[in-house]
Amino acid sequence: METAVESRPVRLFIGGQWRDASYGKAFEQVSPATGQVIGAVSDGTREDARAAVDAANRARHSSARLSILERAALCHRIADTILARQARLAPELSLEQGKPLPEAIDEINFAAQLFRDAAEYISKLETSLLPAAAGKRIFTLRQPHGVVAVLTPWNYPVGIPSEYLSASFATGNVVVWKPAPTTSMIAARLVECLLEAGLPEGAINLIHGGAVPGEEIVASSGTHAVGFTGSTATGSLIAKHAGAKPLLLELGGNGPTIILDDANLEAAISGTAIGCFTNAGQICQSSERILVTERVHDQVLDGLVSNASRVKLGHPLHEGTTMGPLNNPGVAIKMDSHIRDAVDRGAGVVFGGARAKGQPTDLYYQPTVVDHVSRESLANREETFGPIAPVIVVRDVEDAIAVANSCTLGLCASVYTSDMNAAFNISERLECGVVNVNESAAYWDGRTPFGGWSGKGSGVGRVGGMESIRFMTQIKSVVLDIRDPDGD
Ligand code: NAD
Secondary structure (H helix, E strand, C coil), X not given: CCCCCCCXXXXXXXCCEEECCHHHCEEEEXXXXXXXXXXXXXXXXXXXXXXXXXXXXXXXHHHHHCCHHXXXXXXXXXXXXXXXXXXXXXXXXXXXXXXXXXXXXXXXXXXXXXXXXXXXXXXXXXXXXXXXXXXXXXXXXXXXXXXEEEECCCCCCCHHHHHHHHHHHHCXXXXXXXXXXXXXXXXXXXXXXXXXXXXXXXXXXXXXXXXXXXXXXXXXXXXXXXXXXXXXXXXXXXXXXXXXXXXXXXXXXXXXXXXXXXXXXHHHHHHHHHHXXXXXXCCCCCCCEEEECHHXXXXXXXXXXXXXXXXCECCCCCCCCCECCCCCHHHHHHHHHHHHHHHHCCCEEEXXXXXXXXXXXXXXXXXXXXXXXXXXXXXXXXXXXXXXXXXXXXXXXXXXXXXXXXXXXXXXXXXXXXCHHHHHHXXXXXXXXXXXXXXXXXXXXXXXXXXXXCCCCCEECCECHHHHHHHCEEEEEEEEECCCCCCC
16 A cells, blocks of 8 residues: 655746746646645746746846856756755656656666766867958857747656756756646756756746646747657647747657568567567657568567566556556557557457556556557557557568658667668668667667657757757857958
8 A cells, every 4th residue: 555645836936936826726746656646736827937938038148148167067066966866856756757766767867967968068069260251250159049948748757858958058048948747746856956056047947837838938039949849749839839939849759660580589579678668658769660571570479478478567666667657648548549449450469458457547558569550550650659569560671661651750760680781771761860770769878869850740850969059059150350440
């Protein structure tokens, strides 16, 4: 039996003050793990969003005046603070988001590393002196945008915001951040880390709530760039509201994992299972479709079933748990509908396929393996974003590439083969932003450019390492006439 967790108030943070939402609105935060109310979150209104944007604008000039070395030092202090608070942050992340404690610890370490990386990259950012006519000198500066609107999802509620926050602060921007409603509490904890590390007043403004404050901070003339990670549907709305502002969109994926006949199947199967079941499959880059020929099909299927049967579904804070509950009912409903659709179109559920019984909430979903999924199925055409391994049979490599590219999304892919020429050729032909060869789809080194393929629905631009620093800055060209007006 679980002990009751006391519900705590979670406020907005505007202009250096924690405060309630205007009109005193709040919503209950319910743990997906226990069903208990764990917080009362101030529900930000349009007025609150405007106040946050105004506060950020009051702070932007002083933040931009910090030297690059001061900003790098600040980012290192933030990393230190996050790590120092890890033991407290990780269980709170698990309880609110649903992921097992070891995954929460990994996420917090990853977030700290992002601040360290931003410090390193900004310290090495060079600008240029350009070729110019006689008597002229032209050089470039990289300067902050000003106020960046940051909107983030719930699947990595510490890691993903840290991608934007680290690059924003390293480059001298200030931020208005709206996290996903279901992970508001851990967002407030991250803000506490920023403050403890000495972030200048007004440089971070936190607005809780949903679409209304979100749209306000995106559309406001007081924000100067937008960083958004979330679904493709919301991303399209964000693009409309952002107008001509610099926009970074990191959206949904439906990643193919192609296992060629010559692959080391043992490694391919375990890597694929990691790609399907880590974070209960709630990863934009997860293995959403497993493409195999009939020649290796049986072996891959058996291996996936055996990996799924070893997943220990349970309370995220219990020792040994390897998969927790889904974060919210919308994900579980989508799992239900994709499995039903696949079966209606001729597929067979060979493992799992339903919500787990006897758990404190109905968000615990069995790890699921579905076989002979048809190409018309939703699981092949759309992102599922849950713990599912849909196996699709292809004729050969050409067919695998065609199925992989037939989707309207194009974020990440994984390819398993022992033929490096094939790996190289397939990598070049896949329409996505990242290809992992002989590596799980879930792997990402945060210094690597990461984002969606142009023209597909997975986003625009790249996060990661120097790419994030570039996005958070704008180039100014300065022309000097150095001729002496009195000279010849
Ligand atoms: P979502 O689009 O529902 O919400 C994302 C954020 O936008 C939240 O903060 C939400 O409150 C806010 N929002 C919702 N409607 C809005 C509106 N009209 N205007 C402004 N803001 C609005 O996404 P989600 O369900 O939180 O996250 C899951 C999605 O995120 C999946 O599709 C996943 O693939 C994607 N994702 C992508 C990446 C990536 O790097 N490409 C990483 C993680 C998650």
